[in-house]
Amino acid sequence: MLAILRAQQLMQNMKDSLLDEVYTNNLPIEEVDDTTRSVALITDVRSDLALPGNDDFHAQNKEIEVQIYYKLDGDDPDRFETRLKHLFINNGWVMTDNRGHTVDPETRQLTVTFYFTYFEIEN
Template sequence: MLATKRAKVLIQSAHFEILNEIYTYNIPSNEDNNADKTVCLITDVRTDPALPGNEDFHAFNKEVEVQAFYGLNAPDPDEFESQLQHLFIKDGWVVLDNRGHTFDPDTNQLTATFYFDYFEIEDAK
C-alpha cells in the first residue's frame, strides 16, 4: 500500500476533532486559501528498497511528510500533535523529525510539519 494512503487511513482512524480535512499529495484549489479549516496534508518523501539479499531486496523504507495547517480559530495544537505522533509510533512508524511551528504569511495560519518512516516487508512471491 502507498505510504501516503496508509498514513491517511491511520489518521482517519483516530477521528481527531481538530481536523476538518485530510488530503494526500495536494490540497484542492478550492481549499487553498480557506484558513477557517484545519487541514492535514500527507505527501510522499521517499520509498527506498531495503533488506538486500540474493541480488534483490525484500522490503521498503517509506517516508511521508505530514503537514497540519491550523484554522485561524483552532484550539491549541499541542495535544493533537502529541496524539498524532503517538498514533504513528503505536502503528509501527518512526518519528524522524518534527520541524516545529511556522506561520504562513499569506493565510495567517499556524503550521506544523512532521516526518514519519515505515518499514514494510514485501509479501513472498
C-alpha cells in the same frame, strides 16, 4: 498499499481529531486559502529499498511528510499533535523529523510539518 494512503486512513480514524480533512498529494484549490478549517496534507518523500546480500530487496522504508494547516483562532494544537505522534508510533511508524511550527506568511495560519517512515516487508 501506498504509504500516504496508509497514513491518511490512520489519521481519518483518529478519535478527537482537530482536523476537518486529510488530503494526499495535493490540496484542492478551494482549501488553499481557506483559513476556517484545519487540514492535513500527506505527501510521499521517498522509498528506500532494504537490500539483503543478493542485490534484490525484501522490504522498503517508505517516508512521508505530514503538513498540517490549522484554522485561524483554533485551539492550541499541542495535545492533538502529541496524540498524533503516538498514533503513528503505535501503528508501526517511526518519526524521523519534526520541523516545528511556522506561520504561513499569506494566510497567517499556524502550520507544522512532521516526517514519518514505515518499514514494509515485501511478500
